[in-house]
Amino acid sequence: MSRCRxxxxxxxxxxxxxxxxxxxxxxxxxxxxxxxxxxxxxxxRGRSTSQRYEGLLQVFEGSGKPLEKRWMYSRxxxxxxxxxxxxxxxxxxxxxxxxxxxxxxxxxxDQWMWTPALERDRRIALQDRSTRxxxxxxxxxxxxxxxxxxxxxxxxxEEAVDGAACWTIQSVPKQTRSSQYxxxxxxxxxxxxxxxxxxSYVNNDVVRRLEFHDIRNVQGVWTARETAMTDLRxxxxxxxxxxxxxxxxxxKDSEFTLEALRQR
Numbered sequence: 001m002s003r004c005r006x007x008x009x010x011x012x013x014x015x016x017x018x019x020x021x022x023x024x025x026x027x028x029x030x031x032x033x034x035x036x037x038x039x040x041x042x043x044x045r046g047r048s049t050s051q052r053y054e055g056l057l058q059v060f061e062g063s064g065k066p067l068e069k070r071w072m073y074s075r076x077x078x079x080x081x082x083x084x085x086x087x088x089x090x091x092x093x094x095x096x097x098x099x100x101x102x103x104x105x106x107x108x109x110d111q112w113m114w115t116p117a118l119e120r121d122r123r124i125a126l127q128d129r130s131t132r133x134x135x136x137x138x139x140x141x142x143x144x145x146x147x148x149x150x151x152x153x154x155x156x157x158e159e160a161v162d163g164a165a166c167w168t169i170q171s172v173p174k175q176t177r178s179s180q181y182x183x184x185x186x187x188x189x190x191x192x193x194x195x196x197x198x199x200s201y202v203n204n205d206v207v208r209r210l211e212f213h214d215i216r217n218v219q220g221v222w223t224a225r226e227t228a229m230t231d232l233r234x235x236x237x238x239x240x241x242x243x244x245x246x247x248x249x250x251x252k253d254s255e256f257t258l259e260a261l262r263q264r
Contacts, residue, residue, distance in 0.1 A: 035153035035169040039186070042193040043079060043148050048221055048247040051075040054089075056243065057136055061236045067135065069094060076251045080105025080147035083256035094134060099124075100261050101143060108178045109144045114261040121258060130180035137231040137238035141180055142208065150177045156185070161196035162213070164189045181207075189215075194222040207233055219247040 052074045058066040070090040076083050080103055087098040096116035103109045111124040129141040151171040159168050166187040173179040180202065187197040198210040208231055212224035223245065230237045254260060 035155035035167070036148070038155070038167055038169060038188060038193070039148050039151075039153055039171070042188050042195065045193045046221055047078045048219075049076075049078070050249045050251045051245075051247055052249045052251065053245040054243045056241045058239045058241075059136055059236065060239070061234075066239075069134075069136070074249075074251060074255065075145070076253060076256055077103075079103065079145055080149065082145050083253075084143070084145065085256055085261065086143065088134065097134060098261050099133070099140075099143065100256065100258065101145075102256075103145045103147070105147050105149055107150075108141075111140055111143075112258055112261065114258075121261060126178050129178075132231075137208070137229040137234070137236055139180065139208070142210070142229065150174055159187065161187050161189070164191060164196060166190060166196050192217075192222040194224065205232075207231070218245050221247055 055071050057069040060066045072087045074085045082103045084101040088094040098114045100112045114121045154170045157168045169186045172183045181200045183201050185199045199206045200208045211228045214225040227240045
């Protein structure tokens, strides 16, 4: 009796083995092509309740001496739930100019700029987000804190940056997010999930390139102590060095309001 059923059993086992092998191959393919978990992990590792630093900006245009600016940066919350205040401290002609950014998980941020010389604040309109922020190569949009849910992702390959192996991932803004950029290519390091580079496109042209350097572990968060934003259309570059970096600082929500923006 058992000998008569052996061929059937063998066929069933073979078929089951083929199904399992196909399932395993499918899982491998899915893991290789699904970029979202990589970005989610990068965002998770970079999360903190707050952040504060002093920044030295050097703007290089042509072959002349770079223009230097300094700002104070404070953030409360993280990613789609965060608020940011950037306030210039030097030189004298921009001292006190400040930007309040309120980030949202499902749409572009709200932004207001305070200009002490005019004693007024103004809301930054969506159509103005592509303009340079006070002579730097960062646009207003570039200062937003991106949230993983605002983009669709595709893994496009792998490439080393500064000797570190990276995933290269394309991100496309969802319809709910207003953006000057058609898409971006992101380089995320495999060893610590830190961003190494972002190329931002308008149609088929790279218009801005953000590079991350001197990546260190600061209070458990892998952080680029130096960044460089290049405006490829202008041929200019702004380098930002982070000083006196601190995560999870005791910041208050009342510090991130229009009233607080006007008082300092």
